[in-house]
Amino acid sequence: MTTVGAAGILLGKELRLEFRSRELLSATIIFALVVVVLFSFAFDPTAAESRRYGPGLLWIAFLFAGSLMLNPSFSREQTNETLDALRMAPISPFAILLGKMLANFIFMSVAELVLVPVFAVLYNISIVGIVWRLVLVLSLGTTGLVVTGTVFSAVSAQARMRELLLPLLLLPILTPLLIAAVESTASLFQEQPSLDRTRVAFLAGFDIVFLTASWLLCDYLLED
Amino acid sequence: MKNFEFLFTAWMVVWAIFFGYEITVARRLTQVREEIERLRQQLNGR
Amino acid sequence: MKGRLAYTGITAALVFFAGYAALFLAPDEATMHAVQRIFYFHVGSWNAMFCALFVVFCANVAYLLTRKQKYDALGVSGVEVAVMCCTIGLVTGPLWAKPVWGIYWTWDARLTSTFILWLLYIAYLLLRGLLEDPEKKASLSAIFGIFAFLDVPMVYLSNRLWRTQHPQPVILGGAGSGMAPMIAKVLVLCIVAMFFLMVLVFIDRYRLEQLRNECEELRFEIESRSAQVQSLPPSAAQRMSS
Numbered sequence: 001m002t003t004v005g006a007a008g009i010l011l012g013k014e015l016r017l018e019f020r021s022r023e024l025l026s027a028t029i030i031f032a033l034v035v036v037v038l039f040s041f042a043f044d045p046t047a048a049e050s051r052r053y054g055p056g057l058l059w060i061a062f063l064f065a066g067s068l069m070l071n072p073s074f075s076r077e078q079t080n081e082t083l084d085a086l087r088m089a090p091i092s093p094f095a096i097l098l099g100k101m102l103a104n105f106i107f108m109s110v111a112e113l114v115l116v117p118v119f120a121v122l123y124n125i126s127i128v129g130i131v132w133r134l135v136l137v138l139s140l141g142t143t144g145l146v147v148t149g150t151v152f153s154a155v156s157a158q159a160r161m162r163e164l165l166l167p168l169l170l171l172p173i174l175t176p177l178l179i180a181a182v183e184s185t186a187s188l189f190q191e192q193p194s195l196d197r198t199r200v201a202f203l204a205g206f207d208i209v210f211l212t213a214s215w216l217l218c219d220y221l222l223e224d
Numbered sequence: 225m226k227n228f229e230f231l232f233t234a235w236m237v238v239w240a241i242f243f244g245y246e247i248t249v250a251r252r253l254t255q256v257r258e259e260i261e262r263l264r265q266q267l268n269g270r
Numbered sequence: 271m272k273g274r275l276a277y278t279g280i281t282a283a284l285v286f287f288a289g290y291a292a293l294f295l296a297p298d299e300a301t302m303h304a305v306q307r308i309f310y311f312h313v314g315s316w317n318a319m320f321c322a323l324f325v326v327f328c329a330n331v332a333y334l335l336t337r338k339q340k341y342d343a344l345g346v347s348g349v350e351v352a353v354m355c356c357t358i359g360l361v362t363g364p365l366w367a368k369p370v371w372g373i374y375w376t377w378d379a380r381l382t383s384t385f386i387l388w389l390l391y392i393a394y395l396l397l398r399g400l401l402e403d404p405e406k407k408a409s410l411s412a413i414f415g416i417f418a419f420l421d422v423p424m425v426y427l428s429n430r431l432w433r434t435q436h437p438q439p440v441i442l443g444g445a446g447s448g449m450a451p452m453i454a455k456v457l458v459l460c461i462v463a464m465f466f467l468m469v470l471v472f473i474d475r476y477r478l479e480q481l482r483n484e485c486e487e488l489r490f491e492i493e494s495r496s497a498q499v500q501s502l503p504p505s506a507a508q509r510m511s512s
Contacts, residue, residue, distance in 0.1 A: 148417070151413075151417070152414075155397070155410045155413060155414060156397075158401065158403075158406055158410065159397065159400040159401045159410075160400045160401075160402075161400055165396070165397065165400055168393050168396060169393050169397060169414060172386050172389045172390040172393060172421075173390065173417060173418065173421050175386050175425055175428070176421065176424040176425050176427070176428035176429075179428040179429065179432055179433065180428055180432065183432045198431070199432075202424075202427075202428065202431075205424075206424060209420055209424070210417070210420070213416065213417060213420055217334070217413050217416065220334050220409050220412075220413060221410075221413055223409070228304045228305075230304075230305045230308070230365050230366070230368060230369050231304045231305050231307055231308055233365055234305075234308045234311075234312075234361075234362045234365040234366065235293075235308075235311075237358075237361050237362065237365070238311055238315070238358050238361075238362060241354060241357055241358050241361070242354070242358070242467065242471070245350075245351075245354045245471060246470075246471055246474065249471065249474045249475050249478055250474065252478055253474065253477065253478050253481065256478065256481045256482055256485055257481065259485050260481060260484060260485050260488060263485065263488040263489060263492060264488065266492060267488065267491060267492055267495075
């Protein structure tokens, strides 16, 4: 079986598992919403301030919600030792990782699909003219988050205090992604929206570097 | 020298950090060496 | 043993001479005066940190490829030393900034990037602390170390490109002014001296890690022997212990 094929099957399993209860998705969406609302209480922004700080807030909400959502990715496998079963299957370790990455990407994207319109309404930011460019930036940013997050979920699942450890490992690594994504989103939220090619290239580069690193290191990551 | 206090503080801080770390390493080294000696004797005593 | 003594001697001499040069031989700077001399060991500590981190990266890769414990020892020693150097840099920076800019901290590109670096490698040490199985500890922290090292250039690049709203540190009169030859010489001397210092601590820490591993092996040996004795019939056990 090819890696992609195996990953596809595992993706199906992850999706079925999640959509049975939908608890992870709902918790993620609500948490991100809480962060977004809390911001307005903490800062009470004017329209200009919303435009200025909005992108940062949005991405912080995604990063925090993401760090919480990515934890169960591998810690769920620990309860019934299902990871051993996966390892014994005749598939490459990268297939396991890729399947989980794709699942996490879909979950994060669903959360973002709910959150971005809500955010736009709450902070009076029009996203009508910039939808596809915003989708591009969101996809690239989410890919980076999900790739590194899934790898670190595998790392922290084997340690103590994993709920605290995952954000601790993940957030410093993601700062370049955060900077580039926030800058791109900010430039899109301007009166005259624009999207800088360098920033998009940087985001894509970030994703490629860490995806390649995950592929090279997956054997060591998932061994017994 | 103008602004000397900051230079002096920085100088002291650098040495404090460096020696602080070096001393903790040296202390742990002595402890481990004693432990190894004790374990070796225990092993040979059997 | 003799080698280490000789090395310590050389390092001490270098550091003494570098310190003297930085404090007395280097020319006084026009606007900042004495406090500018922090620059000599500030830059040196960051250079030492990057050298240590490069060694850590190589050690991490080497560990994953060979599974030899010495590379894991090298990795953790290097990270601790690098964090120490980074702390020195992050503390001397504000002490230099306060009299010069009037504020202790600013979120300019370089400072922000280095702060993130500091957090990144402290996370490495925390990760090791929270993993119990020694092989897992070694392989998982090696993986994290590789990711962290790959992240470092991206941290610096992203900050350099997109976070330039804050005052950039002006080293000795601005970008175009260059460096007087005496200052450059003293700077190189201080960089070398701090590098030697860093290597000294690195070697000691590495030795500590090696000895700890030896200690563990001895304990294991003792435990396995006592287990062997316990599984023998009483007469044989008596013969063994007498």
